[in-house]
Amino acid sequence: MLAAAQRMRRSTDFAATIRGGRRVGRGTVVVHLLLEEPVRASTARAGFVVSKAVGNAVVRNKVRRRLRHLVRPLLTDLPDGSSLVVRALPKAAEASFATLGGDLEAALAAARKPRRQ
Numbered sequence: 001m002l003a004a005a006q007r008m009r010r011s012t013d014f015a016a017t018i019r020g021g022r023r024v025g026r027g028t029v030v031v032h033l034l035l036e037e038p039v040r041a042s043t044a045r046a047g048f049v050v051s052k053a054v055g056n057a058v059v060r061n062k063v064r065r066r067l068r069h070l071v072r073p074l075l076t077d078l079p080d081g082s083s084l085v086v087r088a089l090p091k092a093a094e095a096s097f098a099t100l101g102g103d104l105e106a107a108l109a110a111a112r113k114p115r116r117q
Helices: 011-020 057-075 097-112
Strands: 022-026 029-034 045-049 083-088
Touching: 011 029, 011 045, 011 083, 022 097, 029 097, 045 057, 057 083, 057 097
Parallel strands: 045 083
Antiparallel strands: 022 029, 029 083
């Protein structure tokens, strides 16, 4: 589980992160990362989007639990006030834990790189 302060719950927070953040996709996940949030939170926050395209409720919850477990240590590396939305793709249903973790880390690393000028 993520601590209450580390979870995104409001749809406006999800929308702001998806619209204003950097988007990077890798195999099983798409990551939206917003580093400069206008209202600075005390810690980095994460939210998860796992649609019905991934599978039935059992599969979706399994994927969400795996992603939550993988994101928890990565949140400490993000600056305070940043927001992260992880969207699972249909391939995440069959992916192994290691594949899911590798895709998540690669996508997050790419999203953190500075943009080319």
